[in-house]
Amino acid sequence: MPEGDSLVRLAQRLRPVVVGTLLSSSDFRVPALATTDLAGAQMSAVTTRGKYLLLHLDLPSSTAVLLSHLGMDGSWQLQYLDDADGPTHSQRQQHRNRPRRFNDPAGTTRVVLTSPTFRLVSVSLKEVHLLTPAHTERRLAFLGPDLLDPDWGAEHLQTALTRMRAQPQRPIGTALLDQRNIAGIGNIYRCETLLLTRIDPRTPVGALDDDAVSGLAGVLELARALMLANIDPDPPSSPGAAGTPRSASSRRTTTGVTPDPHAPFGVRVLDPQGPAARRLLLRGTAPYWVYGREREGCLRCGGPVRREDWGDPGAEERVLYWCPRCQSR
Numbered sequence: 001m002p003e004g005d006s007l008v009r010l011a012q013r014l015r016p017v018v019v020g021t022l023l024s025s026s027d028f029r030v031p032a033l034a035t036t037d038l039a040g041a042q043m044s045a046v047t048t049r050g051k052y053l054l055l056h057l058d059l060p061s062s063t064a065v066l067l068s069h070l071g072m073d074g075s076w077q078l079q080y081l082d083d084a085d086g087p088t089h090s091q092r093q094q095h096r097n098r099p100r101r102f103n104d105p106a107g108t109t110r111v112v113l114t115s116p117t118f119r120l121v122s123v124s125l126k127e128v129h130l131l132t133p134a135h136t137e138r139r140l141a142f143l144g145p146d147l148l149d150p151d152w153g154a155e156h157l158q159t160a161l162t163r164m165r166a167q168p169q170r171p172i173g174t175a176l177l178d179q180r181n182i183a184g185i186g187n188i189y190r191c192e193t194l195l196l197t198r199i200d201p202r203t204p205v206g207a208l209d210d211d212a213v214s215g216l217a218g219v220l221e222l223a224r225a226l227m228l229a230n231i232d233p234d235p236p237s238s239p240g241a242a243g244t245p246r247s248a249s250s251r252r253t254t255t256g257v258t259p260d261p262h263a264p265f266g267v268r269v270l271d272p273q274g275p276a277a278r279r280l281l282l283r284g285t286a287p288y289w290v291y292g293r294e295r296e297g298c299l300r301c302g303g304p305v306r307r308e309d310w311g312d313p314g315a316e317e318r319v320l321y322w323c324p325r326c327q328s329r
Contacts, residue, residue: 002070004148004184005227005252007048010076012235015046017078017118018055027112033130038113050143050183054136055113065136066111071126079119143183147224148231160220164205172208172219173201173320174312185223188291191321192254193223195289195300197265200327201310201320218264225269226254253287255299290321298323 002010026038038057041064045056053076055066068074110128113120122128131139144163145156163181164170175181176190185193194201197219199208209215230252260268289299294307303325311317 002051002074003186003189003227004048004050004146005230007051007053007070007184008148008231010053011046011048012232014076014078014120015235018043018115018120019045021115021117023113023115025114027114028128029110029112030128033111033128036130043113048146048148049140050146050179051186052140056133063133065131065133067127067129067131067136067139068111068122068125069127071124074125075123077121077123079121081114081117081119142180144179144181145183147182147184147220148227152224157217157220161210161216164216168206169204170312171202172199172205172216173203173310173322174315175205176219176223177318182220184227187318187320188252188288189223189226189254191291192289193219193226195298195323195326196222196226196254196257196267197329198326199329201322203329213262213264213266222264222267222269225264229253229256229269229272251287253285254291255285255287255289290323292321294321298326301325 021043023038023041023043026036026041028034028036038059040060042058043055044058044063045054047054047056051069053068053070055068057064057066068076070076108124109121110125111120111122129139145152145160149156160182164175167175173190173194176185176193177187190201199219205216208219210217212218212221256270256272257267258270259266263269286293286296286299290305293299293305296305297303298305301323303323305321305323308320309317310320
């Protein structure tokens with residue numbers, strides 16, 4: 001399932017292309033929206049909230065939000081209509097007023113938004129809704145603070161801590177995945193953060209204090225730092241413009257860290273553009289400490305990585321990777 005940083009990167013890719021454009025047609029392949037026509041709507045913004053993508057639309061007499069959740073396998077795909085492999089200018093002119101349908105033999109497409117220059121296609125979405133801005137806020141009100149909120153601060157951290165502490169006996173390993181506590185973090189960052197903090201996933205939330213270096217606050221701040229290291233802090237503002245890549249590689253990684261006694265759990269996340277992170281990349285350092293490493297072993301200690309399906313009683317289980325040797329706290 002895409003995590004919060006995946007959604008932020010998606011929004012960063014879409015924003016310079018779609019914002020400000022007028023839609024020439026729309027094709028909704030979900031029953032509730034089958035008759036919806038967004039032709040003439042202007043795409044005014046692309047934002048994220050946790051694992052949700054929000055496409056903001058200016059309609060002739062109102063505003064709306066196309067809210068989607070990618071779920072386990074969903075995606076939004078941007079197709080340029082004026083690239084070398086696409087239709088010629090004369091072909092686009094000839095077919096401008098004809099309905100355009102995206103070839104979808106598997107039947108997984110849910111929404112197709114078309115402008116004169118691009119086609120935005122969603123595939124295998126878990127959820128898609130067209131809502132008013134007020135209804136969108138009500139629908140997302142259950143979410144905890146977004147770890148990647150640009151305005152993240154002490155108030156957001158305190159809200160997340162309060163929500164997590166409402167269930168002190170709950171294991172930290174499941175509390176971190178509950179989007180009602182903290183939005184955006186997913187299974188990869190859950191596993192990697194707990195490895196770096198050396199905390200057993202079954203440790204009750206109540207067993208951790210709120211210390212910013214060695215407690216629950218430190219866990220959240222470390223998870224946030226790992227996620228921030230995998231997004232672009234200065235994304236391009238126009239198609240083709242160069243941003244400042246947050247990572248020296250396009251792949252996600254959590255291993256670009258260094259010891260620092262003043263950082264949460266003594267772990268400081270490296271600047272991905274700094275020389276230390278680049279040296280790790282050149283050495284071919286593996287991207288994860290324990291996630292997906294049940295055959296290779298823990299990258300930190302070399303010990304066996306345990307893989308198990310695990311979750312709250314009665315709830316959906318997720319695959320957990322952890323190192324019993326490192327995570328003894």
